[in-house]
Every structure is written in C-alpha cells, then in structure tokens.
Amino acid sequence: MSKKTLVVIGNGMVGQNFLEGLAESAAAKEYQVVVFCEEPRVAYDRVHLSSYFSGTSAEELSLVEAGFFDSNGITLHLNDAVVEIDRDNKVIQSEQGTRIAYDKIVMATGSYPFVPPIPGYDRKNCLVYRTIEDLEAISAATQNGRVGTVVGGGLLGLEAAKAIKDSGLETHVVEFAPRLMAVQVDEGGGAMLRSKIEELGVNVHTNKNTQSIDDGEQCFHKMSFADGSALETDVIVFSAGIRPRDQLARESGLDVGQRGGIVINDQCQTSDPDIYAIGECALWGGRIFGLVAPGYHMARTVVDQLAGGDMSFTGADMSTKLKLMGVDVASIGDAHAQSQGALVYTYQNGSDEVYKRIVVSQDKKQLLGAVLVGDASGYSTLLQYCLNGIELPDEPDRLILPARSGESVGLGPDALPMSAQICSCYDVTKGDVCQAIESGCNTLPALKAETSASTGCGGCAALLKSVMDCELEKMGIEINTDLCEHFPYTRQDLYNLVRVGEITSFDELLAKHGKGYGCDICKPAVGSILASCWNDYILKKEHVGLQDTNDTYLANMQKDGTYSVVPRIAGGEITASDLVTLGQIGQKYGLYTKITGGQRIDFFGARLEQLPLIWKDLVEAGFESGHAYGKSVRTVKSCVGSTWCRYGVDDSVGMAIRLENRYKGLRAPHKIKFAVSGCTRECAEAQSKDIGVIATEQGWNLYVCGNGGMRPRHADLFATELDDETLIKYIDRILSLYVRTADRLQRTSVWMENMEGGLDYLKSVVIDDKLGICDELEAQMHHVVDTYQCEWKTTVEDEEKVKRFRFFVNSDQADDNVVFIEERGQIRPAREEERAHIKAVGV
Amino acid sequence: MPEWVDVCSIDDLQENSGVCCLVEGKQIALFYLKHETEQAVFALNNYDPIGKANVLSRGIIGSLSGEPVVASPLYKEHYSLKTGQCLEDESVAVDVYTVRLNNHRVEIQA
Numbered sequence A: 001m002s003k004k005t006l007v008v009i010g011n012g013m014v015g016q017n018f019l020e021g022l023a024e025s026a027a028a029k030e031y032q033v034v035v036f037c038e039e040p041r042v043a044y045d046r047v048h049l050s051s052y053f054s055g056t057s058a059e060e061l062s063l064v065e066a067g068f069f070d071s072n073g074i075t076l077h078l079n080d081a082v083v084e085i086d087r088d089n090k091v092i093q094s095e096q097g098t099r100i101a102y103d104k105i106v107m108a109t110g111s112y113p114f115v116p117p118i119p120g121y122d123r124k125n126c127l128v129y130r131t132i133e134d135l136e137a138i139s140a141a142t143q144n145g146r147v148g149t150v151v152g153g154g155l156l157g158l159e160a161a162k163a164i165k166d167s168g169l170e171t172h173v174v175e176f177a178p179r180l181m182a183v184q185v186d187e188g189g190g191a192m193l194r195s196k197i198e199e200l201g202v203n204v205h206t207n208k209n210t211q212s213i214d215d216g217e218q219c220f221h222k223m224s225f226a227d228g229s230a231l232e233t234d235v236i237v238f239s240a241g242i243r244p245r246d247q248l249a250r251e252s253g254l255d256v257g258q259r260g261g262i263v264i265n266d267q268c269q270t271s272d273p274d275i276y277a278i279g280e281c282a283l284w285g286g287r288i289f290g291l292v293a294p295g296y297h298m299a300r301t302v303v304d305q306l307a308g309g310d311m312s313f314t315g316a317d318m319s320t321k322l323k324l325m326g327v328d329v330a331s332i333g334d335a336h337a338q339s340q341g342a343l344v345y346t347y348q349n350g351s352d353e354v355y356k357r358i359v360v361s362q363d364k365k366q367l368l369g370a371v372l373v374g375d376a377s378g379y380s381t382l383l384q385y386c387l388n389g390i391e392l393p394d395e396p397d398r399l400i401l402p403a404r405s406g407e408s409v410g411l412g413p414d415a416l417p418m419s420a421q422i423c424s425c426y427d428v429t430k431g432d433v434c435q436a437i438e439s440g441c442n443t444l445p446a447l448k449a450e451t452s453a454s455t456g457c458g459g460c461a462a463l464l465k466s467v468m469d470c471e472l473e474k475m476g477i478e479i480n481t482d483l484c485e486h487f488p489y490t491r492q493d494l495y496n497l498v499r500v501g502e503i504t505s506f507d508e509l510l511a512k513h514g515k516g517y518g519c520d521i522c523k524p525a526v527g528s529i530l531a532s533c534w535n536d537y538i539l540k541k542e543h544v545g546l547q548d549t550n551d552t553y554l555a556n557m558q559k560d561g562t563y564s565v566v567p568r569i570a571g572g573e574i575t576a577s578d579l580v581t582l583g584q585i586g587q588k589y590g591l592y593t594k595i596t597g598g599q600r601i602d603f604f605g606a607r608l609e610q611l612p613l614i615w616k617d618l619v620e621a622g623f624e625s626g627h628a629y630g631k632s633v634r635t636v637k638s639c640v641g642s643t644w645c646r647y648g649v650d651d652s653v654g655m656a657i658r659l660e661n662r663y664k665g666l667r668a669p670h671k672i673k674f675a676v677s678g679c680t681r682e683c684a685e686a687q688s689k690d691i692g693v694i695a696t697e698q699g700w701n702l703y704v705c706g707n708g709g710m711r712p713r714h715a716d717l718f719a720t721e722l723d724d725e726t727l728i729k730y731i732d733r734i735l736s737l738y739v740r741t742a743d744r745l746q747r748t749s750v751w752m753e754n755m756e757g758g759l760d761y762l763k764s765v766v767i768d769d770k771l772g773i774c775d776e777l778e779a780q781m782h783h784v785v786d787t788y789q790c791e792w793k794t795t796v797e798d799e800e801k802v803k804r805f806r807f808f809v810n811s812d813q814a815d816d817n818v819v820f821i822e823e824r825g826q827i828r829p830a831r832e833e834e835r836a837h838i839k840a841v842g843v
Numbered sequence B: 001m002p003e004w005v006d007v008c009s010i011d012d013l014q015e016n017s018g019v020c021c022l023v024e025g026k027q028i029a030l031f032y033l034k035h036e037t038e039q040a041v042f043a044l045n046n047y048d049p050i051g052k053a054n055v056l057s058r059g060i061i062g063s064l065s066g067e068p069v070v071a072s073p074l075y076k077e078h079y080s081l082k083t084g085q086c087l088e089d090e091s092v093a094v095d096v097y098t099v100r101l102n103n104h105r106v107e108i109q110a
Helices: A013-023 A026-030 A049-054 A132-143 A155-166 A187-199 A245-251 A294-307 A381-386 A432-439 A446-449 A461-474 A493-501 A506-511 A521-536 A577-587 A608-620 A652-663 A724-741 A748-754 A760-768 A772-788 A789-794 A798-804 A830-841
Strands: A003-007 A029-035 A075-078 A082-086 A090-092 A098-101 A104-107 A111-113 A126-128 A146-153 A170-174 A203-204 A208-217 A222-227 A229-233 A235-238 A242-243 A275-277 A282-284 A319-324 A327-333 A345-348 A354-358 A367-373 A421-423 A564-567 A592-595 A601-606 A632-637 A670-677 A690-696 A699-704 A714-722 A820-825 A826-829 B003-008 B017-023 B027-037 B039-044 B060-064 B067-071 B078-080 B096-103 B105-109
Touching: A003 A013, A003 A098, A013 A026, A013 A029, A013 A294, A026 A029, A026 A294, A026 A421, A049 A132, A049 A714, A075 A830, A075 B096, A082 A245, A082 A798, A090 A826, A126 A132, A132 A155, A132 A235, A146 A229, A155 A235, A155 A319, A170 A229, A187 A203, A187 A327, A187 A345, A187 A354, A187 A367, A282 A789, A327 A381, A367 A381, A421 A432, A421 A461, A432 A446, A432 A461, A446 A461, A446 A748, A493 A506, A493 A521, A493 A724, A521 B060, A564 A608, A577 A601, A577 A608, A601 A608, A601 A826, A608 A789, A632 A652, A652 A670, A652 A690, A652 A724, A690 A724, A699 A724, A714 A724, A714 A760, A724 A748, A724 A772, A748 A760, A760 A820, A789 A798, B003 B017, B003 B027, B017 B060, B017 B105, B039 B067
Parallel strands: A003 A029, A003 A104, A029 A075, A104 A275, A126 A235, A146 A170, A146 A235, A170 A203, A632 A670, A670 A690
Antiparallel strands: A082 A090, A090 A098, A111 A242, A208 A222, A222 A229, A319 A327, A327 A367, A345 A354, A354 A367, A564 A601, A592 A601, A690 A699, A699 A714, A820 A826, B003 B105, B017 B027, B027 B039, B039 B096, B060 B067, B067 B078, B096 B105
16 A cells, blocks of 8 residues: 655644654654754754753753654654645645655644734844744854843743843843733733842843834944834844744644634644645634644544544643743643633732632532742642642632741642543553552652653652552552661661661661671662761771671772772872873783773772782872772763863863862762863763753853663753852752652662653752751861762781681682683683683693 | 681681682682671682672672672672572572681681
8 A cells, every 4th residue: 555645834843743742653654754844953842942051952852762763753844934835736845855645744834923013123133033043143242241131021031031041141021011921811810920020130121112223322223113202222132922933834724713823623624625734834723823832632642533532632831830040930721811700819928929810610629720939849839730720729828828836728639530631742541540550650759660750851750759659558468668678767767867876887788777697789878878977987987897898808800700900080080190100010920901981090900919909009109099990989080171172162181180189089879070170061971961061152051861872861951050169069968969869779860850840850959959958068068078089098908807818728729710811912711611621721 | 618718817707798718729708797686607709600700798788688798899780698599580590608606706707
C-alpha cells in the first residue's frame, strides 16, 4: 500500500509535539510526513526563551532529539515556508520551489508579535520578542544601549523586561492598561505585582498610550505619550500581544475569524476537512489559545483523528502559574469574577508582599477562579478544586489564609476524582497515575518514566508524589527505605543520629540504633557519614573495617586484585619536573600508566605490598592522595583560562586549584566531580559535572548537579555573575546539604531529581536561607576543610598502619596469581588462559 | 587429624576485618569478628571463585540474617564465614578451615 502524504506547515513547539505524537501512533505507518519550517532551526522551547540571556544556548533550548527526523522517516525542509496551497489540485508550493502533492495538511504556523502602528515603530532598535533571532537582535542592540523599554506589560512583556534587565540596562515597561498582566490578574494582584517588580529595579508605567517614537536627546529614541509625558530609551521591544499567522490560510480560501485565526471545529479541521490547524494559529469557538498546553491538546486531537479515533478539542483551561523575575504569579479560571453572582475573598499581606484572591460561586460551593501573587504554592490545590468541581470547605477563605495553627487546608489527593489532570504538559490524569502505580511503578522516577507526568515543566512534582504516596498507602504497600537489615533508618536518618548524638564510631551507632554485625551496605555508608561529620583518619582502628576495599587500602582495586594509584594534580596543572618525578616513580615500580579523564595520571598494577613504598616516594616528592578511591571529591577539571587563552575571561586554572584544595578529602554519599571553564566556550565541560563553574565577563556562573557517565544529566544553572567569595559560599552550602540529605550512593544528579521542589527549592535553601541553616552548613564545611589531612602521608608515617599492607601476615612472598604480560610497551594483567599457561611452564 | 599449624599472633589480625596468611602453599583469609563480648576467628580460602583473584581477605565482613559473612571486594557476592557457601549462587562455595586461638596465637588445620 503506498503511503499518503501529510504536509506539516510549521515546526514550533506545537508542530513538533504533533510530530512526536504521530511517530508513536498507529497512523505513522500510513503517512509519508513532510515538514516545512520557516525558521533556520527546528523546534525550540519558547516558554523558556528568556533563559537564553542567562546562558542557555540555542542548542539547549532545542526540543528535537538528535536524529528524530531521520529515525522516523520524516522529510524536513528547513528555512523554507509554504507559500501556496492549491486546494483544487491538492498541491503545495514552497518558497524555495518545492511542489508536493498532499493528502492531508496540518497547519501549525503559530503567531507573530503584534506591533502597534505607532509612527516610528519601524526605527532601528525597535524590536520584537518571539524567536531566537529576535533575541540575538535584542542582545546586539543592548550591547551599546543604556536604557531599554518594553511596550506591553503582559506575560511575555515582563519576560522581555527580564531579558533586558539581565543585559544590564536601565529597564522600563510601558503598559496601555491600568495594570500589569491585565488579562490574568485583577487590580489588587496587579498592584502587588507592580510593587514587587519595581523593587527589582524595573520602572513600570501604566495607562500610557504611546503616540510617537522620534529621535531622543540623551538616548536613541524618545517615546511620547498621550498624557504629554515622554520617555527616552535606546532600545524598544514590542510585546503587545500576538496575532495568529493565518495569511496562508486566508490566501488559500480557508475560513478565518474576523480578528484573525484559522477557524477550526472540535476535530481541529479547518473549513477544508483535509486541512487541520493547531496551536496559536487556530481559532476555536472564537478564541485563540496562546498557551502551549491547549496547543498540545489540539496536536493530540489531530493525531487521534488521523489514526481513526474520535478525540475532540472542546476548549482548554487557561489557568497559568509562572515565575516572572522571581515573582510567583498564578491565575485560575474566572480571575476577574465575571460570572454571575460570583463572590470574592481577598487576602493581602503587605509585609510579605503576598496577594491572594479567590472567586467562588454564589452558593459558596464551587471555586470559579483565583489570582495569586507572591506565593503561588496553593495553585495545584486551587486548580483541582476549580477544574473538578470539588465542593469547597465551609469557610472557603481558609484556602488562602495562612495556616495559623498548623492545620492543613490542602486538598488531599484522595479527594481528587480519577479524571483530575495531574500533569497538564502531558495530560496525565490521576487515573493514569493510579494505573501505573498498580502495574508496579512504586517510585517517583519509575512513575515519571512510565507516565511522562512531571517531565515537562515539573510544576506538578509535589502533587504527583502525594498521589503516589496516598495510593501506595491505600494498597497497603509499605515502602521500605531502611538502609539494610541492621539499621531501620534511611541514610539521612543515620546522618542525623550521628550528628545529633555525637556518635563517633560504628560500634556505638550499632549498639544504640542497630542490630547484628553490620554488612557491606551499612558499614561503608556509616564510615562515610562519620568521615563527613568528624573527618577522622579513616584507617583508625575503629574505622578501618568499615571501609570498602578501595578506602581500606587507599587505592583502587582492579580485576586481578592489584591496585591503581592516583596522586592529586589539582586543576590538572603540573610542572615539568613533577611530571618527570611521576615518570620515574612509575618506572621504578614497573607500573602501567594512563592519563585519566580528570586530568591526572593513573598508575596501574601496584601490588598491595607496594602501595606504601610507592606512596612514600610520592609523599617525599610532595604529592598528596588524589582520593580516587573514595566516595569523595575527585578532581576539578579546568581549561587553561585567561592566563594563556585568547578567549578566556577569567583564571579558570587558579579557581580550579583553589576549589580542589578546598574540597579535597571531603567524603560524601558518592563521588563528586568539578570543572571550571574560563569562558562560555566551556572547554572544561563544566555542565556535565556535579559542580560546574563558568567564567563570564561579570563573574562566575555556577552550575549544579550535572553528570556524565551512564545517565548523563545536563547541570542546572544555579546562580550567575558571582564573585569568588560568594561562589565558594554557595558551593560550601550545596555540598554540605548534599552530604546531609542524599541517599547512599546517590549522585548529585539523582539527588536533585528526587528533591521536592527541585532547583527552586535548592536555591531557596542555599541562596535565601529559607530553612535558616546556612550558617550550620558553612560551619560543617569549614570543619572538614580545617581538619584535612593527606591520608597517605599519615599512613606512611605510621609503621603499624604500614603493616596492614602486607599481603601475607606470615610470609614475605607475593601473590603468585598476579601475572603481567607486556602489551604496547607496558604491563597488563594476564588473561585467565595466559595465566594458566605461564604458571604451568613456570616462567 | 591434620596437625595444628601456628600461623601468627592475634595482634596480626584486624578487628572486624580480614588479613591473609600462607599455609602450606595455600592462601587463607583470616577474619576476626569482635562485638562487645563475642569474638570469633574464621578461616576461608582467599581465592574468589567468581572474580578469579586472591582477594577475599580484603572484603567487608558482617552478618546477613544472623549468618556471619564476607562480601567479595570485587563483585560483592557474600560467602558464609562458617561454611564458605556463596549466598548468591548455590553452586559456588570456597573452602573453610578449622582455626583456633591458642595463647594469643592463631592456629589452623589446613
């Protein structure tokens, strides 16, 4: 059967979501898909566009996985727009001259920014905020400007203002309406929002009707307003709303709305049943839906239609929750209390700058809408009340009043109907979640992987967890988080017991809180906790039996029972003479030598009894333990930085050495890797590390919780433009918190993923000191830094400790099972058959 | 009855950990379990039959459901200190030896 041809016009967020949905659908087999994308790049995340200014690259914003088009057999025409749809002959014509016969078309042409026709609107440095190219233009314009102004105080306008503010310009927002975000929030909320945004240094001008833009005196432009006032500015960004891109539909004779938008029915079909329209270009029920979630819903509807299903699109909830310049804002349903008989409750707290308003039905049973500014933590609960028609409690204002006596007014997950939507990004209902839990997804990561819930914006993570906990409890499943059979506690519990009870040995902890003898799970975990808390020498008599073999012998055991040895080379910087010394030591003991990924040198093939001899030589030559054997800070990788590099903006090597020397020896739930890059070219690959630092002209950008290896994770941007002291202060706090709260063998990446509230929560604890523990966290790190010792130096200086490295307690012989073969000029362990042969002939 | 062979002093052992000795060409791992009032010495062949290296003396010791065990430092299988049986694989076991403390000395029947 020959395939039908489906032409998709537009590859924005909704267009791409459609393609992904189609690829997984049964309809994929029936269609040859051809995509036209007018922009020079494939779909990217426009919701998080402003992060481009805080360092996120265009590649990172991309929504398309590498190889997506190829592996799904989709033909992509990049940089090419469809200019004509010949509906009579069912052929489309592209700008670059491609003509294709189609069976079906999906139009996902999106929208364009509306620029009010003010005289002077087309002057130089009058820009819009929509695409990456727009951002590049804004970025270029702000380089030489001092003042930037955004026309439009809506959601996107405030995003644009943030971008201008981040570029270091004096920032103004000019709004025609009497308040900011007039669509989503009421007067009271708008006033609170304004005061918070002004506090951040953005000048807000409301009730301003711009009449003209001319040459300025101090700045490039002068904006004149209807009330006679004026504003001088160098850059103007228009963000006065969006308009659907319906020109092609118009020219093709499809029905469009009076004020624009391609008219669609409940199946998302246009007036031509073979042509669908989805996303912001589509007009349903006289409305344009300028959010991504309804667009995705339309995309799913069309996929279902193509597969022969009967899904329909019947409008969408336009509730939103977002963070604008660090200010939480949320709007639900009928925020303006326009429903008949609606009653309003308002809570305003001027000192904490919180504004909350709920709109309820006349009988006080149903929640109709809400506005939250300054604290949007109640959003999920309120949204569930509103969307599911759940009956309100007797005094509805309790939902927005602060809990005075610790009572909880939150909506228990049990009260939600099965149809309640938990994740709006991926349309996952409570029913879907419950089904996944029944099929065995008992952990948050498993549940996310199975349902995709909470993998989009992540806003529903807390709700998802509470649904999971509630369901598991109902099913009688007890989640055993005990570390092992000897301790009925989690690692975090044990950490607290050790710290609070000032417990200094495993035996003491076992006697007080455990049973049995311990095992290879709890012993190293407790050994690590004791080391993190008290930083004792780990080979002290009472600790030595706790350590994994690598820690016991301060080296890394290899497959044949020999060890590898890694001296510390802080920041990867080493003198030629130290390099010669290392070479001589390697030669002396006949070791295999390799350069590691962490910019140091690894010696292999050291026999147990050779370790103290090798280290005596290393310590004498001034080397220290590299802690390659520990669950501890490993290396701080660096690029050469501003000292030598033409592009470097700061001394990355110097900072790397400083960081490595500060945190060396810190024991943690798992190993910790750092990197420092001297500029945003990022040669040190800092964004794949637990702690990544990148120099900018304005200071250090700090990235956290990245990972390479088996499960790569891109690090999150934690803070920007830091000076040296603040950088170190934040790292102290983050690492201390990680040591305190992570599970056994949990890398920072997984720690972050499992943290309720995620990155924002970590920021609130570390930057805003929400829990009031920052002093403690710093003190904890200072203790570790102050009590550092080189474990190898301590060991080689103590004859009793050196005895522990004898292979046999009663003989000086060596292990005859360790046999080496030469390969490429160095030794390697003999394979089993080689070893048998060599032993037999007695070589 | 094989003879008791004097191996080393009790001071050569490591509390709640292992050491290795050489007895008649055999590598034998000695584990010294000591908790409050209990103490016991166990002797196992040092060769890890799964990792194929002489490493068992360098494993962590402890107990699983009351059974004293050592965990191989290579791939973490557990072996009973009493019987040498591998807890993860029924078909695998290591040799065990009779061991005793005699006047501060460790003696073995190998």
